[in-house]
Amino acid sequence: MSKISQVYEALINLEKKETRGITAAELSDYMNLDRANVSRYLNQLYKDGRVRKIDGRPVVYSAGIDNKYNLSKDVHILDEERTIKSNKTISSDNSLDMLIGSETSLQVPIQQAKAAILYPPRGLHTLILGETGVGKSMFAELMYEFSKESGVIPKESSFVRFNCADYADNPQLVIAQIFGVKKGAYTGADSDKEGLLKKADGGIIFLDEIHRLSPQGQEMLFTYIDKGYFRPLGDTDKQIKVEAQIIAATTEDPKSFLLKTFTRRIPMCVTLPSLSERSIKERYYLLKQFIKAESKRLEKSIYFNKNALISFLLYDCPNNIGQLKSDIQLSCAKAFLNYKTKTKDFIIVEQGDSHQRVKKGLMKIQDHRDEINELLANMGDVLKFSYKDNQNDIYNGTAEKDVTKGEYFYDIIEKKLEKLKSKGLEEKEISQIINIDIESYFKKYIRDLPGEFRKDEISKIVELEIVEIVEEILTFTSKKLNREFDEKVYFGLALHLQGSIDRIRQGNKIYHPKLNFIRVQYADEFLVAMEVAKLIDSKFNIQVPLDEIGYLTMFLAARPYEYDIKKEGKVGVLVIMHGHSTASSMVEVANSLIGEACAQALDMPLSMKAEKMYETTKNKIKEMDEGKGVLLLVDMGSLTNFGEMIKEEVTIQIQTIDMVSTLLVIEAGRKAFNGRELNEIYKSCSEISRFGIQGIKEIQTNKKNVIITACFTGEGTAVKLKDMLKQRMSNSFKVEVVPLNILDKEDFINKIEKLNKTSNVVAIVSAINLLVEDIPFIPVTDILTGDGITYLEALVEYEEDFSKIAISLDSQIKDVNGEKLVSIIRISIKEIEEALAIKINHEVEVGIVIHLCFLIDRIINGGSEIYFEDLNDYRNNHSKEFILIKQYIKKIEITYKVNIGENELAFIVRMFIENRITV
Numbered sequence: 001m002s003k004i005s006q007v008y009e010a011l012i013n014l015e016k017k018e019t020r021g022i023t024a025a026e027l028s029d030y031m032n033l034d035r036a037n038v039s040r041y042l043n044q045l046y047k048d049g050r051v052r053k054i055d056g057r058p059v060v061y062s063a064g065i066d067n068k069y070n071l072s073k074d075v076h077i078l079d080e081e082r083t084i085k086s087n088k089t090i091s092s093d094n095s096l097d098m099l100i101g102s103e104t105s106l107q108v109p110i111q112q113a114k115a116a117i118l119y120p121p122r123g124l125h126t127l128i129l130g131e132t133g134v135g136k137s138m139f140a141e142l143m144y145e146f147s148k149e150s151g152v153i154p155k156e157s158s159f160v161r162f163n164c165a166d167y168a169d170n171p172q173l174v175i176a177q178i179f180g181v182k183k184g185a186y187t188g189a190d191s192d193k194e195g196l197l198k199k200a201d202g203g204i205i206f207l208d209e210i211h212r213l214s215p216q217g218q219e220m221l222f223t224y225i226d227k228g229y230f231r232p233l234g235d236t237d238k239q240i241k242v243e244a245q246i247i248a249a250t251t252e253d254p255k256s257f258l259l260k261t262f263t264r265r266i267p268m269c270v271t272l273p274s275l276s277e278r279s280i281k282e283r284y285y286l287l288k289q290f291i292k293a294e295s296k297r298l299e300k301s302i303y304f305n306k307n308a309l310i311s312f313l314l315y316d317c318p319n320n321i322g323q324l325k326s327d328i329q330l331s332c333a334k335a336f337l338n339y340k341t342k343t344k345d346f347i348i349v350e351q352g353d354s355h356q357r358v359k360k361g362l363m364k365i366q367d368h369r370d371e372i373n374e375l376l377a378n379m380g381d382v383l384k385f386s387y388k389d390n391q392n393d394i395y396n397g398t399a400e401k402d403v404t405k406g407e408y409f410y411d412i413i414e415k416k417l418e419k420l421k422s423k424g425l426e427e428k429e430i431s432q433i434i435n436i437d438i439e440s441y442f443k444k445y446i447r448d449l450p451g452e453f454r455k456d457e458i459s460k461i462v463e464l465e466i467v468e469i470v471e472e473i474l475t476f477t478s479k480k481l482n483r484e485f486d487e488k489v490y491f492g493l494a495l496h497l498q499g500s501i502d503r504i505r506q507g508n509k510i511y512h513p514k515l516n517f518i519r520v521q522y523a524d525e526f527l528v529a530m531e532v533a534k535l536i537d538s539k540f541n542i543q544v545p546l547d548e549i550g551y552l553t554m555f556l557a558a559r560p561y562e563y564d565i566k567k568e569g570k571v572g573v574l575v576i577m578h579g580h581s582t583a584s585s586m587v588e589v590a591n592s593l594i595g596e597a598c599a600q601a602l603d604m605p606l607s608m609k610a611e612k613m614y615e616t617t618k619n620k621i622k623e624m625d626e627g628k629g630v631l632l633l634v635d636m637g638s639l640t641n642f643g644e645m646i647k648e649e650v651t652i653q654i655q656t657i658d659m660v661s662t663l664l665v666i667e668a669g670r671k672a673f674n675g676r677e678l679n680e681i682y683k684s685c686s687e688i689s690r691f692g693i694q695g696i697k698e699i700q701t702n703k704k705n706v707i708i709t710a711c712f713t714g715e716g717t718a719v720k721l722k723d724m725l726k727q728r729m730s731n732s733f734k735v736e737v738v739p740l741n742i743l744d745k746e747d748f749i750n751k752i753e754k755l756n757k758t759s760n761v762v763a764i765v766s767a768i769n770l771l772v773e774d775i776p777f778i779p780v781t782d783i784l785t786g787d788g789i790t791y792l793e794a795l796v797e798y799e800e801d802f803s804k805i806a807i808s809l810d811s812q813i814k815d816v817n818g819e820k821l822v823s824i825i826r827i828s829i830k831e832i833e834e835a836l837a838i839k840i841n842h843e844v845e846v847g848i849v850i851h852l853c854f855l856i857d858r859i860i861n862g863g864s865e866i867y868f869e870d871l872n873d874y875r876n877n878h879s880k881e882f883i884l885i886k887q888y889i890k891k892i893e894i895t896y897k898v899n900i901g902e903n904e905l906a907f908i909v910r911m912f913i914e915n916r917i918t919v
Contacts, residue, residue, distance in 0.1 A: 004044060005277055007027070007033075007038060007041040007042065007045070008050060008051070009279075011045075012107065015063055021060035021061060021062040023059065024058070025058065042061050049108075049112075049129065050108050051063050094146050095145035096110045096113055096114060096143070097110065100282055101279075101282045104278075105278045105282060106272070106273070109270045109271065112268060112270045113126070113142075113143050114146065116270075117143055117146055117152055117245075118152065123152065124267045124268040125225060125245060125246040125267065126245075126247045126266065126268040127247075127254065127270070128247065129251075129272070131274050131320055132251050132322070133275075133323055134321060135320075136272060137161070137208060140204075140208075141161075147245075153203055154202065158199060158200050158201075158204070159206065160203065160206065161206045162206070163208040164207055164209045164210055164217075168212040169807060171216065174213060175214070175233050176193065176233050178197055178217065178220075179230050179232055179233055180193055180198060181193045181195070182235040193232075197240075197244060198240055200244040201242040202244070204245045205244050206248075206249070207246065207247070207248045207249070208249050210248035211251075211254075215259055218258065219262075221246070222261055222262045225265045225266075226265065254269075274320055276316075276317075280313050280372070283324070286321060286324060287309070287312055287324070290329070291304065291328060292389065294328065295386055295387040296387030298332075301347070301384055301388075302332060302348075302386075303346055303347065303349070303382050303384050304383045304385065305382060306376065306379070306381045306383065307351050307362055308351045310372055310376075311360075311361035311362045312324070312327070312328065312331075312358060313372065313375075314362065314368060314372075315357060315360055315361025319731075327354070335350070340502070340505065340506075348382070355727075463498065466494055466497050466498055466501070469540075471490075473536075476531070477532065477556055480528045481525065495711065496551065501540055504543070504545070504548070511547055515547055518550045519553075525553045532556075533548070533552065569626025570626055570628060570675060571628045571630065571676065571677070571681055572600070572621070572626065572630035573633065573669050574599070574600050574617075574633070575587050575599055575601045575660060576633070576634045576639050576642070577604065577634065577635040577639075577660065578604050578636070579603060579606070582603060583601035586660070586665055587600065587601040589662055590662055590665035593666055593835075593880050593883060593884055594666060594669050598670065599633075599669040602616060604639070613639075614646075617642050618646050618650065621646060621654065622650060622652070629655070630678075631654075632657070633660040634657075634660060635658065635660055636658060642656070643655065644656070653678050655679070655682040657686060663887050666887070668684075671684060703758065704758075705735040705800070706736050706760065706761050707736070707762050707763050707792065707796075708755070708766075708775075709722045709740070709764075710764055710765070710766040711739075711766060718741065721739065721783065722739045724783065725789075725792070728783075728789045729789060730793060735762065736759070738755065740752075749772070752775070762792070762795045763775065763792055764778070765780065801846060802822055805846065805853075806819035809821065813857045816856070816860070821856065824891060824892055825848070825853065826849065827891070829845055829848060829849070831888045832884065832888045832889075832912060836881065836884060836912065836916070838912065839916070839917045840912065840915050844911070844915040848911050848912075852889075856898060859896075859898040860898060865901045866904065868902075871902060871903060874910075875902070878909055881909045885905065885908060885912065889905075
């Protein structure tokens with residue numbers, strides 16, 4: 001325990017003994033410490049708001065055990081006649097006194113809180129200080145409960161909670177939420193709106209993160225404190241009178257972030273101690289309540305290994321009580337998983353179930369052995385916690401969240417099966433439909449799994465017992481089949497077994513739609529898989545069903561290290577137009593600008609009959625198809641129907657777009673060259689055809705950043721990846737992690753498209769690279785080894801940089817939505833990069849975005865074009881770049897009704913050329 005904490009506890013003990021305030025000299029004698037040091041510590045405790053100082057000769061200090069003192073920091077009432085008077089009866093089991101630490105570390109804060117509530121006529125406005133996670137919100141709510149319990153406010157009075165950080169980027173909106181707003185006060189205020197302060201009339205309003213309230217908002221608040229009334233935002237006439245007590249909270253130093261004129265009007269300042277300042281005994285009671293809460297959720301008793309509990313009592317908890325609760329939940333969840341998967345008779349938290357930072361707590365046992373022995377004396381090596389035990393303590397915590405339940409591989413198949421059955425299909429037809437992609441998808445899954453990983457890293461996602469059985473299985477199988485298995489199979493089988501063993505134990509059915517084919521096609525592997533199933537049966541005391549043996553066979557038959565000899569095909573792009581050389585000329589220009597022969601042409605002279613052209617087109621499509629389909633780009637007339645007609649005669653995917661242009665051919669050609677799917681290319685080109693330029697549609701602003709975790713074996717593993725990211729990524733980044741299943745690729749893509757409408761998908765973390773356009777992919781192994789976390793944080797930081805730019809632009813450029821403008825420019829930059837086969841770094845992208853934003857603003861406001869020296873020569877030397885960049889900034893010109901001239905275009909071209917990184 002620190003010296004300052006020892007002085008604080010000694011003051012409490014001596015004050016209880018003497019029943020009066022204590023001088024520094026008395027405390028020095030009591031502790032046998034130097035008086036100057038004791039005085040220094042007492043003054044520090046006073047500055048922190050943890051003790052009172054009563055000026056006089058000598059100065060007297062109090063930890064607040066005597067209720068005759070008014071505990072306001074600024075007002076010290078010493079005599080009985082001026083003591084706070086209240087005719088209210090305070091119960092000994094009121095909400096505040098039930099808090100853990102009410103007689104020790106929270107004694108002063110609780111006495112201050114009571115004084116603030118009971119001070120006539122309507123209490124004192126209060127500021128609660130403390131680090132993140134100490135329980136400020138809970139403390140404020142308990143002050144409200146105490147106010148009702150003591151009869152200061154009626155039982156039906158309101159407790160209105162508002163976090164000033166929720167709208168911190170829009171100070172006007174924060175003020176409007178608190179004070180209300182008059183219609184027309186700002187853009188979007190289309191009606192009068194009552195504020196939260198009005199709703200709190202007769203009760204309490206709690207303003208969390210008060211340091212995020214703007215100076216204007218603080219001024220309006222202290223005007224209310226002074227006069228008892230306020231005016232809604234934008235209303236200069238209407239006065240609203242209310243009686244509401246203000247409780248505010250902040251993690252920051254009030255002197256640094258709050259106006260002096262505001263803090264002077266908050267007479268009561270309560271400081272809640274950090275977890276490190278609270279005793280080990282208090283931490284034990286906090287842990288006890290958290291474990292009981294988990295016990296109630298599981299409706300089972302939870303047992304704790306003594307060493308595991310000691311680790312929790314002693315470890316450095318970075319984010320106070322909130323972190324302590326989170327770490328307890330994590331350990332209990334892991335213990336519950338072991339209980340479910342290992343068929344144990346009870347849930348027990350072992351040392352190994354805790355986070356690494358918690359385990360390190362046991363290393364401090366030497367420094368605290370006496371306290372631990374006294375606390376846990378006669379408790380044995382295993383401690384039991386049950387929700388059925390009496391619970392009279394209130395802890396500082398947060399609301400419970402539902403446990404996310406994973407959806408595994410088999411669940412997806414079952415859902416498909418039930419869906420097809422509901423449509424009246426026969427089982428044979430159903431099997432054929434499900435069989436279409438299961439084997440090819442499975443092979444792709446194995447092939448795309450990361451090639452290298454460490455056993456200790458994969459065990460963070462998969463149970464160590466499963467990792468060990470996989471080692472045993474593959475060693476056994478290698479001898480039986482005389483075949484080596486690379487780490488891709490190792491990794492894939494471990495992920496698969498994690499879900500399948502849980503499913504078997506839960507009694508859920510496993511269905512393999514292609515079992516008979518697998519038994520015949522891979523007969524040797526199937527026989528070995530049957531022996532492998534016996535190993536699993538013995539290890540986990542289960543019975544592996546025949547359908548699961550089919551899946552095991554697929555893993556043993558997989559050859560991920562044997563890559564396809566034939567290169568994966570690309571979508572064909574065929575341009576057909578009327579005229580002797582119209583199509584050929586257009587394709588020649590497009591291919592020249594792309595730099596590759598990405599499209600082919602058929603010219604249809606006006607004298608040629610449609611029947612002949614039809615046959616020519618059909619044969620050309622057969623010749624061009626590489627297994628991924630063909631996109632037809634046509635001009636008009638009968639050519640627009642060729643695609644649908646040919647599809648009826650050949651088993652080739654065909655899509656058709658009419659009104660072809662050079663830009664359409666460039667867009668289709670470059671996307672085909674980059675390996676995009678037919679439907680994706682068709683959709684992109686359709687947008688150009690419909691709008692004249694891709695993306696001319698409403699862009700949603702204020703999008704949140706999202707990272708997707710995805711896994712073939714089910715959302716269960718994806719959820720574990722999500723938890724890992726949350727643990728490893730810095731808390732300073734505002735990003736949501738969404739786990740998805742990728743067994744059904746079409747469903748996966750649809751979910752991403754839906755997410756993209758409201759969110760900005762920063763990256764996909766998965767074992768498989770699904771090549772989702774414009775979304776970076778990060779392999780699971782990179783996350784496990786740490787490199788991926790660094791990359792992810794950089795991506796999120798990049799996105800946050802552009803958000804800051806957009807916010808800044810809103811204040812500098814009039815009548816233009818900064819976020820929308822930045823979004824459109826960034827889309828254009830990505831398209832230019834792909835069209836020119838280059839990359840530019842983040843700093844250059846930021847520079848181009850800012851340049852184009854101010855260029856648009858200058859053109860809108862009638863500014864003159866800046867002259868580019870030697871424009872003609874530069875344009876002649878870079879004609880390809882001029883043409884393509886002009887095309888891909890067209891959406892900006894159309895959206896903002898501007899024309900970017902040749903001189904300005906030259907500056908943009910130079911930015912890309914001189915900063916390009918060829919890919």
